[in-house]
Amino acid sequence: MGKMTKVMHEALPLNSILDGDCIEAMNSLPEGSIDLIFADPPYNLQLRGDLHRPDNSKVDAVDDAWDQFASFRKYDEFTQAWLKAAKRLLKPNGAIWVIGSYHNIFRVGAELQNQGFWMLNDVVWRKSNPMPNFRGKRLTNAHETLIWASKTESSKYTFNYEALKALNEGTQMRSDWVLPICTGHERLKNDAGDKAHPTQKPESLLHRVLVATTNPGDVVLDPFFGTGTTGAVAKKLGRDFIGIEREAAYREVAEKRLKNVRKFDRSSLEVTQSKRAEPRVPFGQLVERGMLTPGEELWSLNGRHKAKIRADGTLIGDDVKGSIHQVGAALEGAPSCNGWTYWTFKRDGKKVPIDLLRQQIRAEMN
Amino acid sequence: MGKMTKVMHEALPLNSILDGDCIEAMNSLPEGSIDLIFADPPYNLQLRGDLHRPDNSKVDAVDDAWDQFASFRKYDEFTQAWLKAAKRLLKPNGAIWVIGSYHNIFRVGAELQNQGFWMLNDVVWRKSNPMPNFRGKRLTNAHETLIWASKTESSKYTFNYEALKALNEGTQMRSDWVLPICTGHERLKNDAGDKAHPTQKPESLLHRVLVATTNPGDVVLDPFFGTGTTGAVAKKLGRDFIGIEREAAYREVAEKRLKNVRKFDRSSLEVTQSKRAEPRVPFGQLVERGMLTPGEELWSLNGRHKAKIRADGTLIGDDVKGSIHQVGAALEGAPSCNGWTYWTFKRDGKKVPIDLLRQQIRAEMN
DNA sequence: TGCGGAAGTGAATCCGATG
DNA sequence: GCATCGGATTCACTTCCGC
Numbered sequence: 001m002g003k004m005t006k007v008m009h010e011a012l013p014l015n016s017i018l019d020g021d022c023i024e025a026m027n028s029l030p031e032g033s034i035d036l037i038f039a040d041p042p043y044n045l046q047l048r049g050d051l052h053r054p055d056n057s058k059v060d061a062v063d064d065a066w067d068q069f070a071s072f073r074k075y076d077e078f079t080q081a082w083l084k085a086a087k088r089l090l091k092p093n094g095a096i097w098v099i100g101s102y103h104n105i106f107r108v109g110a111e112l113q114n115q116g117f118w119m120l121n122d123v124v125w126r127k128s129n130p131m132p133n134f135r136g137k138r139l140t141n142a143h144e145t146l147i148w149a150s151k152t153e154s155s156k157y158t159f160n161y162e163a164l165k166a167l168n169e170g171t172q173m174r175s176d177w178v179l180p181i182c183t184g185h186e187r188l189k190n191d192a193g194d195k196a197h198p199t200q201k202p203e204s205l206l207h208r209v210l211v212a213t214t215n216p217g218d219v220v221l222d223p224f225f226g227t228g229t230t231g232a233v234a235k236k237l238g239r240d241f242i243g244i245e246r247e248a249a250y251r252e253v254a255e256k257r258l259k260n261v262r263k264f265d266r267s268s269l270e271v272t273q274s275k276r277a278e279p280r281v282p283f284g285q286l287v288e289r290g291m292l293t294p295g296e297e298l299w300s301l302n303g304r305h306k307a308k309i310r311a312d313g314t315l316i317g318d319d320v321k322g323s324i325h326q327v328g329a330a331l332e333g334a335p336s337c338n339g340w341t342y343w344t345f346k347r348d349g350k351k352v353p354i355d356l357l358r359q360q361i362r363a364e365m366n
Numbered sequence: 367m368g369k370m371t372k373v374m375h376e377a378l379p380l381n382s383i384l385d386g387d388c389i390e391a392m393n394s395l396p397e398g399s400i401d402l403i404f405a406d407p408p409y410n411l412q413l414r415g416d417l418h419r420p421d422n423s424k425v426d427a428v429d430d431a432w433d434q435f436a437s438f439r440k441y442d443e444f445t446q447a448w449l450k451a452a453k454r455l456l457k458p459n460g461a462i463w464v465i466g467s468y469h470n471i472f473r474v475g476a477e478l479q480n481q482g483f484w485m486l487n488d489v490v491w492r493k494s495n496p497m498p499n500f501r502g503k504r505l506t507n508a509h510e511t512l513i514w515a516s517k518t519e520s521s522k523y524t525f526n527y528e529a530l531k532a533l534n535e536g537t538q539m540r541s542d543w544v545l546p547i548c549t550g551h552e553r554l555k556n557d558a559g560d561k562a563h564p565t566q567k568p569e570s571l572l573h574r575v576l577v578a579t580t581n582p583g584d585v586v587l588d589p590f591f592g593t594g595t596t597g598a599v600a601k602k603l604g605r606d607f608i609g610i611e612r613e614a615a616y617r618e619v620a621e622k623r624l625k626n627v628r629k630f631d632r633s634s635l636e637v638t639q640s641k642r643a644e645p646r647v648p649f650g651q652l653v654e655r656g657m658l659t660p661g662e663e664l665w666s667l668n669g670r671h672k673a674k675i676r677a678d679g680t681l682i683g684d685d686v687k688g689s690i691h692q693v694g695a696a697l698e699g700a701p702s703c704n705g706w707t708y709w710t711f712k713r714d715g716k717k718v719p720i721d722l723l724r725q726q727i728r729a730e731m732n
Numbered sequence: 733t734g735c736g737g738a739a740g741t742g743a744a745t746c747c748g749a750t751g
Numbered sequence: 752g753c754a755t756c757g758g759a760t761t762c763a764c765t766t767c768c769g770c
Contacts, residue, residue: 106475284533294634
C-alpha cells in the first residue's frame with residue numbers, strides 16, 4: 001500500500017452517485033482503481049404485444065427507453081464499450097460480476113471472453129418466486145444468470161471461501177443460488193406509490209456477491225446503479241461504493257435510500273432460510289430417472305386396482321387418467337388419495353411401495 | 367402430407383449412426399427434414415493451449431489477449447459452421463437444444479441469435495451430485511446450461527406444456543431442472559472398465575427434453591452423438607433418431623447400447639393433452655340442439671351480469687350484442703373473456719356452467 | 733390484536749385457426 | 752399477408768381489508 005495508492009484512492013468519489021453516461025463517467029475515473037464491478041446492464045428484451053394474466057390483469061412490462069436497442073449489433077457495440085471502460089478501471093487483481101437473462105447474457109459473456117476477462121464461474125440465481133408463464137407456451141423463466149470473471153487470467157482475485165461455506169450451512173457454496181425476488185417493503189416505491197424501478201435486485205443477491213468476492217474497505221463500482229442496491233449492501237458491509245446512473249429519478253430514490261442505510265445492518269443476512277421441510281419430489285422424476293418405466297404397472301396396496309405409467313409421469317387406469325393421486329382417488333371413489341402410499345410396484349414378485357423410491361431420491365439430495 | 371414429404375422421409379437414414387465430420391454429414395442430409403436437434407458440442411476444442419497463429423508462428427506469451435481471441439475465433443468459426451448446417455436441416459417449425467458450460471455456451475448462444483434462431487428458454491441443469499471444487503478457489507460448478515431455440519421467430523415449435531406440468535406434479539415446469547449426473551449402471555464403460563465417454567449425459571435429461579419438445583414419430587438429430595444417449599431415449603420414446611459421431615470407439619459403444627433398448631408400449635407414450643387440442647364446439651350448437659333455448663338468460667359466474675340468448679347463438683346484454691366471449695369481455699371491461707367458463711345457466715335454481723354442455727357434446731363425439 | 737380471504741404483482745422476447 | 756375472433760392460460764408470495 002504505497003503512497004500512490006493512497007493518493008489515487010482519495011481522488012475517487014467514494015460513496016456517491018455519478019450523473020451521466022456510464023462509459024464517460026467510467027473514463028473520468030482513474031485507471032486501476034476499482035476492486036470489484038457489479039453490473040446490471042439493460043437486457044435488451046424484445047417484447048411484442050401486451051401480456052395479460054389469466055385473470056385478465058395486465059403485466060407491467062419493462063418497456064423503458066433505456067432497454068431499447070435497434071439491433072444485436074448496436075447492443076454489442078454498447079457492451080463492448082462499457083466493458084472496455086470497466087476493464088480499464090479494475091485493479092490488476094480486480095473482478096467483475098454481470099447479471100443478465102437469455103436475451104443478453106450470451107452476448108455479454110462472449111464479449112467478456114473476447115476482451116480477455118477470465119471466467120471464474122457462471123452463477124444461476126434461481127428465483128424462489130418467479131412470475132409464471134401465463135400462456136403456457138414455454139417454461140417458467142425462473143432464473144437469471146450472473147457471470148463472475150477476473151480482469152485477467154493471472155489476477156489474484158478475492159474469494160472468501162470459508163465465509164460462503166458458512167453461509168451455506170457448512171458445505172461448499174454451489175453455482176446455483178436460490179433467492180427470492182425483490183418484493184414487499186424492500187421494493188422501493190416512488191411518490192405515486194408505483195415501483196420506483198422496474199428491475200430492482202434483491203439485497204440478498206448483492207449480499208452474497210459482496211461477501212464472496214470483496215473485503216471490507218474494497219471499492220465497488222456499479223455502472224448501472226438504478227436505485228442503488230449495490231450501494232446499500234456495500235455500505236452495510238463496510239465496503240466503499242461508486243454508483244453511476246443517468247436517470248435523475250433513480251438517482252433521487254437511491255440517494256434517499258442510502259441516507260437511511262447503516263453499516264452492519266444484519267437484516268439482509270437473514271435470507272429466507274431453506275425450509276427444513278422435505279423437498280418435494282414429483283412422481284414424474286421417478287420415470288425420468290428410470291426407476292420406473294413407462295408401460296410398467298402399479299398395483300394399489302389393497303390389491304384391488306392397477307394402472308399403467310405413462311411417459312409424462314401420469315397414470316392411466318380403467319377410463320381414468322391423471323396423477324398418482326387423482327387416479328388413486330378415482331379408483332377408490334374417494335375425494336382424495338395420497339398416491340405415494342397408495343401405489344406399489346413389483347420387484348421380484350413382491351409389492352414395493354413407490355414411496356421407497358421417493359425416499360431414495362431425498363436421501364441423495366442430502 | 368404429399369408424396370414429397372414421404373419420399374424425403376424415407377431417404378433419411380433413420381435410427382442409425384453416421385460416421386464422419388458432423389458438418390459434412392449434416393450437409394449430406396436433405397434440407398428441412400429434421401424436427402429437433404439436440405447438440406452437445408465439444409468445448410475444449412482449441413480453447414486452451416495449442417495456440418498457434420494460422421501461419422503456425424509461435425504465439426508470444428505476453429500477447430495473451432490476442433491468443434485468446436485467436437482461439438476463440440477458431441471456436442466461433444466451428445460453431446458458425448455446424449449451426450448453419452443444423453439450421454438448414456430443420457423443418458420450418460423445427461427447434462434446437464444446445465448444452466454447454468461457461469467455457470462455450472456464451473459463444474454458442476450469441477451465434478444462435480446471430481443466425482436468426484429464436485430463443486425460447488435457457489434452461490439450467492442443476493446437478494444434484496456435482497463434483498466439488500477441490501481447491502476451494504471458486505464456487506462448486508454445479509450446473510450446465512441448455513438453450514432451447516426455434517428455427518425462426520415465427521416457427522410453430524412443439525411444446526407439450528401439459529405433459530411437463532404433469533411431470534412436475536401439477537405446477538408448470540420451470541427453467542431450472544434438478545437432475546443427477548450420469549453414474550452407476552447407466553454410465554457406460556469400455557472394455558478396460560473405464561468410462562466410455564467423458565461427458566455422458568443422463569437419460570433423464572434427454573427424457574425431459576424429448577417429452578417436452580417432440581411428439582412420437584418425430585425425427586431427432588444429434589450431431590455430436592457420443593455414446594448415444596439421445597438415440598437411446600428417442601428409441602424408448604418412439605421417436606426416430608439420426609446420430610453423427612466421428613470417433614469409432616464411441617460409435618461402437620452406442621451401437622451396442624442401442625441394440626438393447628426397447629421402445630415403451632404405445633399407450634404409455636401418449637401424454638397429457640392440452641385443451642387446445644380438443645375439437646372446437648360453436649356455442650350456437652347448444653341452441654340448435656335445444657340444450658339451451660333462445661330467450662333463456664345466462665348469468666355470469668360472479669353473478670354481476672346477465673344476458674339473453676338469441677336464436678343465432680349470440681347474446682344480448684345491456685347495450686351489447688355478440689358472441690359469448692365478446693359480451694362477457696364487454697360487460698367486464700376486460701380485453702378478452704372465455705365465455706365458456708364465464709357464463710352459467712339455471713337448472714333447478716342452481717347455476718350450471720355452460721362448459722358442462724360443451725363437455726357433453728365432446729363426449730358424444732368420441 | 734388476530735385471522736381469513738381478497739386483491740395485487742413480478743426483467744416476459746407468451747396464440748392460432750379461419751377467412 | 753393481414754385482420755378477425757374464439758378461447759386458453761398462473762405461482763408464490765405480499766399487503767390490505769373486514770370482522
